Amino acid sequence: MSTPSRFDRGHTDDLMSFLAASPSPYHAVANAAARLEKAGFEQVRETDAWDASTGGKYVLRGGAIIAWYVPEGAAAHTPFRIVGAHTDSPNLRVKPLPDTGAYGWRQIAVEVYGGTLLNTWLDRDLGLAGRLTLRDGTHVLVNVDRALLRVPQLAIHLDRSANDGLKLDRQKHLQPIWGLGDVAEGDLIRFLEQEADLPEGEVTGWDLMVHSIEPPSYLGRDKELLAGPRMDNLISVHAGAAALAASAASDLSYIPVLAAFDHEENGSQADTGADGPLLGTVLERSVFARGGTYEDKARAFAGTVCLSSDTGHAIHPNYAERHDPTHHPRANGGPILKVNVNQRYATDGSGRAVFAAACERAGVPWQHFVSNNAMPCGTTIGPITAARHGIQTVDIGVAILSMHSARELCGADDPYLLANALLSFLQG
Template structure:
């Protein structure tokens, strides 16, 4: 068997490129698909009949991608090894009637998506990107990646108590960005502008899924450049690592006892309940169709699922130097300390003892350290797609990730070595 590929800081450089090119879930899956295409994968349509031949395939649906690699001679009951992740991040998203304004300012009406650190979106140069739905039924991606919008904060002279009392933001009144000047609000201005940006004729766009993003590029940070600051690390860091790991394993020529899979879903930040979310049928349908395309029966499907393991990879909390008391006193994950194993006995994470053994074996094989995260008992614990995947599909699932600071900020912070350490662990997991 070939040794796992070894990713290094070059992987982190590539992550920053991926983050910049992926301002929305739709761009993220398009970029992941492009990378998989270069590794020999091919797209299959859900409306077509599938064949059971070996090789790499992927399905795109909105902001989600499921990709898998069938080794030569794989049986119908061959189990899967899945890396799960999500493509969405908290942000400000454009409303159905976007054109608004007051007092000589032209503004864009936005809605709050997920749970962003809202103050991090203030006084920041924002671009606009997303998916345009056209009159002929097709879609077009658009990305205005330059300073276009800004949510201006109220000056301290008009909010004298902000330092003592803390910033208080009303989600409806205080987060509508400005994008120009004018006394007249004209319905259709924003979409007409985006039609011009995308090279489309006026009136061609009949629907849209648009969101803001910080246009400041990712960058190394610190005296020794040991940190990375950038947007959407939660959770494109895992999508990028999973894509790289799957492509590496597919190219290795190894005699794989499992079928490696990447499952990157949309809408995790809002509960995963959509046709592209982890709580929808997409993953189960794709895995079942893969079994049946190889001539399998329901019995083969049950056998395959029973032997399947999923690593749900999402960012977690590094110990914060200014708020260490908010963490569990005996669990202080550090940046550049290796990926984290997430544990919660109330099943907010799906990890149990046997799952820990699976992840420990992968890290040992990859020769990398790992850490454990558990929440402070006095604070509520977040959750991931892990428990959803385990419960919906009856699949053994382990929650892991990379420890970061400033989670859900417009600009997050991680260690420069952790992305490639995670990718190495994923390769070892997918190629046991």
């Protein structure tokens, strides 16, 4: 019999459901929106006029969602408290001409998205998910969540040096197999039209990606770990949505916001990315809808703080020399504060104080993360948000292992701790 956790596992159980149901950014934002709607939030369209009404609202654009809650009596210059995250994960994405193959094998042509660990996609049962665009410009989500595809590894008999350093050619070695026979142009899209119960020829565009069909699971003797896909960064999207929904019932002096962007893994330069105008436009329109002026907007932004929540590296027991020798984030040690003086992370001393105060109010332990000086440091939406909008930004997250793998690993209590820290922050 397993040892019970120190914390309620209800949040982590719900995260597991969220991960399994969100194989693409489009599914992730739809599922986040559904959770917010249960808390009374309503979708507003960017093409409609916005009014000064209070309550919870959200905007969906592609794989991005911006949601906010306007409390009663909020002035036009009321500052925002933002939880920032991203919805995309490194994976393999379907090319514009997807049907390919050779030697009697039918394959799907894919392109590598983001900095994925390529070997983790080998010999794994894969599904296919994403967004279909119809002739009238509307979209339909599709999720083939069964063993449809497989990227077969070369047998060791044909590559005796594989265990001494596997090198994969991104073009030649990663095209998944999905059947036998002659290649037929348009076959994949016709198959997906059938899966989505659409007429043949109705789909004219697509944004599709493969995913591991193995569900998230607790791991370890005492089930204190969580293994699953897309933790980077759906842990933060899920925690941010939960915190925003919970904060909507509070007496607030800030306007709480969830900003979950797409395309962080390839630089954020997209209309749905953090380097695009979406967040700034939504915040400005919220100010102006409440009768605000440019002066009110400037005052609101000057008092705004963003927690950029993304995963970071837990200390790896087999590669401890790759980490900073004095900073060892541990699983189930609470969220991490990410610092880089070269501004790969946006945290400074003032931001550290904001995060520390939120964790203290919530009774949540927290840790420091800094990269080894001898290795390059990753980055997040944090510095982009700070520079683009002039908003004080703090980089935080959950420490994980196997980042950018098809299947990652974290402490099973850390998502709950993160959500509580975010709730405390949004409540101010």
